[in-house]
Amino acid sequence: MAPPGANSAAAPARRSKTDVVDAALGILATQGLPDLTMRRIADELGVRPSALYWHFPNKQTLLAAVSERILALSGSAPDPTPPWREGATAIATSLQRCLLRYRDGAELVSSSLAMGLIQPPAQRQLLELALAHRMPPALARVASSTLVHFVLGHTFHVQQRLELARVAASAVGAPVPAATAPEDDFEGGVALIVHGAESLARADPRP
């Protein structure tokens, strides 16, 4: 009766990798990274923890899949090629927005990246942009990776303060600060790195 892919009432529901990642993202958004355990993901899916190991070999690769979904909306460089300064800033900002969309997003992505389970986000776009502006390749590489690490590190820091504020607020019974204030030195740090690369490139132009 039921067409393939639809669940009849009799057959038990079956989960796909996508469903598992969805459940994990839901827990991440509402509970945060410390509560993102295999057992809670299983609960959310109405399944036993061991079932998850049919979909993923271990927790690390599951979290890497979650990281990739968080980064999926990271904007690519627009066409036609924008100026270095504007383009690099836009890429950095877009990356930060992705990370801020989920609680502890930067920490999660950083650790997946550190374990070599995902590619450095936005780095390819930055590299291409830099090379399009005839930046020396070695400098382009350094500038891209420095910028990406700055965004990750800074956003991690911002989100960690947000978590601390959260526990402090909940201890007093106060409402949690919902939105992330633009805060502070994000723009300054990005500008520093972008400008530094530009200036060094001028001092040592490509033949």
Add this chain to the structure above:
Amino acid sequence: MAPPGANSAAAPARRSKTDVVDAALGILATQGLPDLTMRRIADELGVRPSALYWHFPNKQTLLAAVSERILALSGSAPDPTPPWREGATAIATSLQRCLLRYRDGAELVSSSLAMGLIQPPAQRQLLELALAHRMPPALARVASSTLVHFVLGHTFHVQQRLELARVAASAVGAPVPAATAPEDDFEGGVALIVHGAESLARADPRP
């Protein structure tokens, strides 16, 4: 008979906070951060895990004490005030050397820092150096924190690759790569940030 502070043969040995941190550093150096558990530290000291909670309220503060010891040798700015470029580079390099002295040093320090349990290392020295060179305060702040985060992030990355190489090597039975190669873009990244700050300061000099 025994003078105060010495252990007679009859009285059981007693541990100080310092002893606990020493034991933790030993485990960190030989086993790495994932094996730095309360139970293993207790074993190392010949004590039950619960005993550690007399010295420290929880694991996080114990690890923060370990972080502070790792950073204790971080060099301060020499006298007389060196040029910005050389001074900032020296501070960054000295910080990196401290972090590299213990396995997973950068990760440990980063997480203590993220939880707000230690002060950002080397930041005060960098700030003072920048201000001594009449850099605008806002720029000096951004430059200092960007540089510190770069060193932490980069060293974290280097050490993580070292750990991955370690497991790969031990899986094959090969000897582990003992020393850390200077590797790669550390100098480049530091130069980029230091130069960027210098260049921006020239463009917007302090009155």
Add this chain to the structure above:
DNA sequence: ACCTGAACACCGTTCAAGT
């Protein structure tokens, strides 16, 4: 193909009680 059931080998932490 997808999941259960049951177990294994761990964690951090608390707390009354000992000396």
Add this chain to the structure above:
DNA sequence: ACCTGAACACCGTTCAAGT
């Protein structure tokens, strides 16, 4: 002041077995 003993409430992971 410093530590033991025993417990509590968790973890990630494995693996035979079910459907």
